[in-house]
Amino acid sequence: MAKVGAKMGFTLKISKESQYEFIRADIEISDIDTEGDVVKQLEESKKALDLTWADTVKEGHDKILAEVSTKLEAEYQLKVSQKLKQLEQMIRDVIIRLPEPTKPLVKK
Numbered sequence: 001m002a003k004v005g006a007k008m009g010f011t012l013k014i015s016k017e018s019q020y021e022f023i024r025a026d027i028e029i030s031d032i033d034t035e036g037d038v039v040k041q042l043e044e045s046k047k048a049l050d051l052t053w054a055d056t057v058k059e060g061h062d063k064i065l066a067e068v069s070t071k072l073e074a075e076y077q078l079k080v081s082q083k084l085k086q087l088e089q090m091i092r093d094v095i096i097r098l099p100e101p102t103k104p105l106v107k108k
Contacts, residue, residue: 011023023080
């Protein structure tokens with residue numbers, strides 16, 4: 001049985017002054033069984049992605065800011081926090097715009 005997936009990622013520089021400090025976020029839906037009900041699998045994947053993404057963003061935000069607080073001043077902490085919020089919104093927008101199949105892709 002064939003399986004398919006899709007992945008999207010963003011890499012953002014933390015600040016203009018930063019040379020080596022980047023944030024990378026990826027979202028992925030994978031192992032969609034082409035012989036099963038693709039529409040149903042995508043719907044379930046989107047629900048799971050929403051839950052896992054929200055948790056990942058929160059944990060990442062807390063951990064990145066904890067690391068940043070030991071290395072950078074308050075101005076950079078604010079920039080990192082803003083970048084993380086922007087990234088979270090960008091990912092939400094991508095999830096919302098994931099294409100819906102026009103008809104079920106179920107093999108008989």
